[in-house]
Amino acid sequence: MKAAVLHEVNKPLVIEDVSLPKPGPREVLIRTAVAGLCHSDLHFMEGLYPHPLPAVLGHESAGVVEQVGSDVTYVKPGDHVVTCLSVFCGTCDNCTTGRPVLCTDTSVKMLPGASNRLSWARSEKLNQFLNLSSFAEQMLVHENAIVKIRKDMPLELAALIGCGVVTGYGAVVNTAKVAPGESVVVIGCGGVGMAAINGAQIAGAGRIIAVDTNPAKLQLATKLGATDIVDPRNGDVVQQVRDLTNGGVHHSFEVLGRKETAEQAFAMLAPGGTATIVGMIPFGQKIELHGFDFLRETKDPGFVDGLQPFPRRHAAAHRVLHARQAASRGLDFGEAETAGDQRGLCRHEGRQDGTQHHRV
Ligand SMILES: [Zn+2]
Numbered sequence: 001m002k003a004a005v006l007h008e009v010n011k012p013l014v015i016e017d018v019s020l021p022k023p024g025p026r027e028v029l030i031r032t033a034v035a036g037l038c039h040s041d042l043h044f045m046e047g048l049y050p051h052p053l054p055a056v057l058g059h060e061s062a063g064v065v066e067q068v069g070s071d072v073t074y075v076k077p078g079d080h081v082v083t084c085l086s087v088f089c090g091t092c093d094n095c096t097t098g099r100p101v102l103c104t105d106t107s108v109k110m111l112p113g114a115s116n117r118l119s120w121a122r123s124e125k126l127n128q129f130l131n132l133s134s135f136a137e138q139m140l141v142h143e144n145a146i147v148k149i150r151k152d153m154p155l156e157l158a159a160l161i162g163c164g165v166v167t168g169y170g171a172v173v174n175t176a177k178v179a180p181g182e183s184v185v186v187i188g189c190g191g192v193g194m195a196a197i198n199g200a201q202i203a204g205a206g207r208i209i210a211v212d213t214n215p216a217k218l219q220l221a222t223k224l225g226a227t228d229i230v231d232p233r234n235g236d237v238v239q240q241v242r243d244l245t246n247g248g249v250h251h252s253f254e255v256l257g258r259k260e261t262a263e264q265a266f267a268m269l270a271p272g273g274t275a276t277i278v279g280m281i282p283f284g285q286k287i288e289l290h291g292f293d294f295l296r297e298t299k300d301p302g303f304v305d306g307l308q309p310f311p312r313r314h315a316a317a318h319r320v321l322h323a324r325q326a327a328s329r330g331l332d333f334g335e336a337e338t339a340g341d342q343r344g345l346c347r348h349e350g351r352q353d354g355t356q357h358h359r360v
């Protein structure tokens with residue numbers, strides 16, 4: 001099969017012939033239908049986060065099951081699935097206490113460089129990314145890295161649930177547990193930020209403030225649930241949020257992964273408020289917080305992602321798929337080499353009919 005391989009950071013992906021073995025007892029072989037190009041993939045392509053190379057990136061995907069291992073009962077060939085980047089074992093301490101996103105079983109949730117699933121003609125090891133590697137025509141994954149979906153769900157939309165939607169929605173609903181009536185600010189209105197805004201609306205937040213410098217994104221945010229919009233170009237963003245909310249919000253969500261905005265997320269909290277950092281702040285970058293603010297019971301749960309594995313029969317996620325409206329255009333698989341420039345969609349064989357997609 002073909003896969004888009006990252007050989008070196010800041011270099012184009014290269015289409016290579018690679019192969020996968022037959023599924024092990026609990027593994028599933030998937031024909032990739034659609035893979036989104038997430039900003040997190042770009043972080044690795046640009047070298048802002050380390051990963052053993054060469055590697056096949058890609059993690060926001062959906063496809064069709066082709067083969068299953070001898071012990072797999074959850075899916076069968078022909079089933080449609082969304083991939084999940086937070087694969088879990090289901091039996092470790094974190095899994096059995098309700099936090100499978102923090103699964104510690106490294107035989108299932110393999111660390112970077114540990115997987116031997118991908119191979120090619122060269123002697124050099126080819127690395128799987130996040131136990132998925134969806135910039136390829138097929139994926140071999142653990143059965144706990146997929147969620148079965150209905151066949152009438154368009155796969156190009158389903159792929160978004162695999163990362164962007166569940167990250168934004170999960171940060172609001174699972175991580176921050178926003179309660180009805182609470183005030184929320186979301187800094188950054190890309191695909192993840194839009195899902196956070198929509199998640200806040202579903203959670204019943206009273207005030208939902210969208211922050212972005214792009215007027216079109218701010219307008220779209222109002223359709224997805226934002227009650228107020230703030231453009232940082234109109235002045236100090238912290239002050240603007242404080243003015244709108246009589247002194248600060250209950251919850252802030254930073255979705256850009258930048259030091260400056262992470263610090264702003266904390267500064268715009270009301271006493272007792274919580275900042276949730278969703279964005280991937282570049283590896284090694286520190287953020288600075290004013291110690292005094294902790295006396296007011298403000299909290300920053302650190303890097304708290306929204307990557308909770310969504311419950312297998314959780315129906316709410318589809319409600320945040322208005323992200324479709326944030327559509328840009330799709331790319332053919334052959335265009336993957338320039339994907340980093342176009343920030344569109346890496347669309348794989350067999351799905352040439354659609355047009356969308358979102359991305360940060
Ligand atoms: Zn992602």
Ligand SMILES: [Zn+2]
Binds near residue numbers: 089090091093095104
């Ligand atoms: Zn576990």
